[in-house]
Amino acid sequence: RRRGSGIMFSNFTKGDTVTYNVTWSAPGGGALDLTGHTLYMTLKTSLALADNAPLPDALQITGTITGDPTNGAGSFLFASDQTKQLTAGAKYFYDVQVHDDSVPPVVSTTENGTVTVVADVTTTDA
Secondary structure (H helix, E strand, O other): OOEEEOOOOOOEEOOOOEEEEEEEEOOOOOEOOOOOOEEEEEEEOOOOOOOOOOOOOEEEEEOEEOOOHHHOEEEEEEOHHHHOOOOOOOEEEEEEEEEOOOOOOOEEEEEEEEEEEEOOOOOOOO
């Protein structure tokens, strides 16, 4: 099983830009070569929602492979214009997945949990 390492995704403030970095390990140890892989992170207020349900109920981000893909590192960027549409005080379920380019793809969920969006005080977009 592929494994992601990084800090667990934690609560964040509505309207903030949030970057989440993950480094994946291969099943036998060492870094997972992410060449030909796609990274996904999805937030949903209900597990029954489709991944492409509209904001504020769901948000799916395609991750970016960071640097050399053989190092197993990637990141997810949640832009402020996306997070400001989320519901303050709401609990969102999330997971992180790696899909390889085989047909059908091998899909590995490497992290999951819940996160709460905290109400923002400053709402100015200067």
